[in-house]
Amino acid sequence: MTVNSQPIISIRNVYKFFGSLSALNDVSLDIFPGEKVVIIGPSGSGKSTLLRSINRLESVDLGAILVDGVDISTPATDINLVRQELGMVFQNFNLFPHKTVLENLTMAPIKLRGMSKSAAQALAIDLLKKVDISDKAASYPNMLSGGQQQRVAIARALAMTPKIMLFDEPTSALDPEMIGEVLDVMVNLAREGMTMACVTHEMGFAREVADRIIFMDKGEILEVGSPDHFFDNPRHPRLQKFMQQIL
Amino acid sequence: MAEEPVRILVSDGAAIADPKDKRIITAWSISITAALLALIGLCVFLPDPFWDLLQFISDGILVTFQVTILSITISIVIGMFTGLGRLSQNRGINLLASTYVEIIRGIPLLVQLFFIYYGMGKFLGVGGIPAAVIAMSFCYGAYMGEVFRAGISAVPKGQTEAARSLGFSDKQTMWMVVMPQAWRTILPPIGNEFIAMLKDTSLVSILAVSDILRRGSEYAGVHFNYFETYALVALVYLIITLLLSKAVSLMEIRLNYYDR
Numbered sequence: 001m002t003v004n005s006q007p008i009i010s011i012r013n014v015y016k017f018f019g020s021l022s023a024l025n026d027v028s029l030d031i032f033p034g035e036k037v038v039i040i041g042p043s044g045s046g047k048s049t050l051l052r053s054i055n056r057l058e059s060v061d062l063g064a065i066l067v068d069g070v071d072i073s074t075p076a077t078d079i080n081l082v083r084q085e086l087g088m089v090f091q092n093f094n095l096f097p098h099k100t101v102l103e104n105l106t107m108a109p110i111k112l113r114g115m116s117k118s119a120a121q122a123l124a125i126d127l128l129k130k131v132d133i134s135d136k137a138a139s140y141p142n143m144l145s146g147g148q149q150q151r152v153a154i155a156r157a158l159a160m161t162p163k164i165m166l167f168d169e170p171t172s173a174l175d176p177e178m179i180g181e182v183l184d185v186m187v188n189l190a191r192e193g194m195t196m197a198c199v200t201h202e203m204g205f206a207r208e209v210a211d212r213i214i215f216m217d218k219g220e221i222l223e224v225g226s227p228d229h230f231f232d233n234p235r236h237p238r239l240q241k242f243m244q245q246i247l
Numbered sequence: 248m249a250e251e252p253v254r255i256l257v258s259d260g261a262a263i264a265d266p267k268d269k270r271i272i273t274a275w276s277i278s279i280t281a282a283l284l285a286l287i288g289l290c291v292f293l294p295d296p297f298w299d300l301l302q303f304i305s306d307g308i309l310v311t312f313q314v315t316i317l318s319i320t321i322s323i324v325i326g327m328f329t330g331l332g333r334l335s336q337n338r339g340i341n342l343l344a345s346t347y348v349e350i351i352r353g354i355p356l357l358v359q360l361f362f363i364y365y366g367m368g369k370f371l372g373v374g375g376i377p378a379a380v381i382a383m384s385f386c387y388g389a390y391m392g393e394v395f396r397a398g399i400s401a402v403p404k405g406q407t408e409a410a411r412s413l414g415f416s417d418k419q420t421m422w423m424v425v426m427p428q429a430w431r432t433i434l435p436p437i438g439n440e441f442i443a444m445l446k447d448t449s450l451v452s453i454l455a456v457s458d459i460l461r462r463g464s465e466y467a468g469v470h471f472n473y474f475e476t477y478a479l480v481a482l483v484y485l486i487i488t489l490l491l492s493k494a495v496s497l498m499e500i501r502l503n504y505y506d507r
């Protein structure tokens with residue numbers, strides 16, 4: 001994996017508090033173009049908070065987050081423009097239920113990128129083919145299975161041609177038999193060179209695609225390393241315990 | 248993902264039939280059949296006074312609908328802004344909207360009608376129908392505000408997050424993603440409010456507005472047949488309300504188009 005020297009995401013000494021609880025505690029992390037970072041850790045360790053602070057769905061209390069060199073927490077930054085470059089996939093899909101699958105994909109490119117309707121539709125149909133669900137373009141999301149909805153959600157995010165994709169436990173809400181179809185899409189995306197930050201418990205996926213795995217606990221990054229490192233000689237006792245539990 | 252749509256119950260409009268109830272004999276079908284048979288029977292077999300009466304109050308029916316439709320339209324607009332105001336992060340806007348709701352809800356509609364017509368009439372000099380529309384709109388606007396607030400709050404937070412994460416602004420998210428979904432929960436209670444309002448417009452007959460009730464009173468005042476008159480007036484209101492409640496329940500079915 002070729003890695004440029006300029007990080008696309010730079011998280012610098014970030015703190016986030018919910019009341020007295022510190023959800024992020026002096027977290028620093030750089031993500032480079034083309035890199036695939038997998039974030040793991042026990043429930044409540046701050047994985048979602050970290051991912052969501054990258055596109056400012058959560059705003060951090062201290063520290064800075066730079067996307068493509070732009071500090072996203074300064075008032076001068078138009079966060080809506082930054083978000084257009086960051087695709088996000090949620091645990092619960094969050095497709096727009098009042099729009100068809102095709103409209104879910106074309107809405108943002110038309111309204112935000114000023115794309116013509118026909119161009120947006122052509123792009124959407126290409127993406128739906130890519131996630132192997134082009135036959136459902138005219139359906140409403142509630143008519144699809146969970147796995148199908150999540151693949152549409154990935155395609156919706158891709159329709160904005162983001163520079164990086166953020167995944168927050170994309171397969172956790174799925175029945176076991178549907179996890180594979182979503183992971184396949186993500187693996188393909190990784191192979192195409194997409195920059196990815198992914199919170200997941202799917203260790204097989206992590207092993208296959210991750211350049212680095214990040215282990216978080218209690219709002220802190222406790223260990224960073226390659227998949228081999230994580231599987232063969234995790235150092236921190238809490239990570240050792242965590243790996244035993246999930247494998 | 249197929250959650251039951253949230254139902255908002257704000258006022259005691261007519262009972263809205265359960266849209267899924269496919270049985271033929273229901274409270275609704277019994278009521279409408281009885282009411283229509285009674286109306287037709289009375290007009291055919293006792294045209295004097297009933298057919299005569301019905302013709303006399305027919306322009307009152309138009310006035311009742313006119314006041315109701317005008318008031319409901321304005322109150323929807325007021326309600327939408329009130330609901331958005333109640334959900335606003337801006338404390339000033341929030342307080343303004345909440346105070347309005349608090350005040351209006353504490354004053355009986357009849358008193359509001361009197362205040363606007365007789366009280367403000369001195370300064371505004373508005374006629375009966377405008378006064379009625381103003382009072383009804385502001386009164387129902389407060390209730391509509393609650394309907395909108397509840398409907399907007401019922402849209403899952405994930406919808407807003409998904410839209411914002413794509414890059415949509417606050418406003419775009421509200422108008423393109425949240426509101427279209429909120430309508431689904433908002434429209435049925437608005438239908439209820441419409442029915443409740445239609446009944447409440449009978450209050451405006453006091454302001455010399457020639458609605459159904461007022462026309463009936465005028466007729467009875469001349470012919471001294473109060474029993475027959477008010478029986479027919481009641482029947483007319485009942486039939487209108489029953490038909491409207493059916494319409495609301497049909498609308499509810501249509502609104503669920505994107506469900507499985």
Ligand SMILES: Nc1ncnc2c1ncn2[C@@H]1O[C@H](COP(=O)(O)OP(=O)(O)OP(=O)(O)O)[C@@H](O)[C@H]1O
Nearest residue numbers: 018021022023041042043044045046047048049050
């Ligand atoms: N909006 C909020 N208000 C208050 N506390 C919050 C909020 N969001 C998260 N927290 C708390 O912050 C901590 C970190 O939460 P976060 O969702 O980031 O954990 P997570 O690692 O994603 O957990 P999970 O695996 O369960 O998704 C938790 O203790 C959580 O309860």
Ligand SMILES: [Mg+2]
Nearest residue numbers: 047048049169
């Ligand atoms: Mg989480």
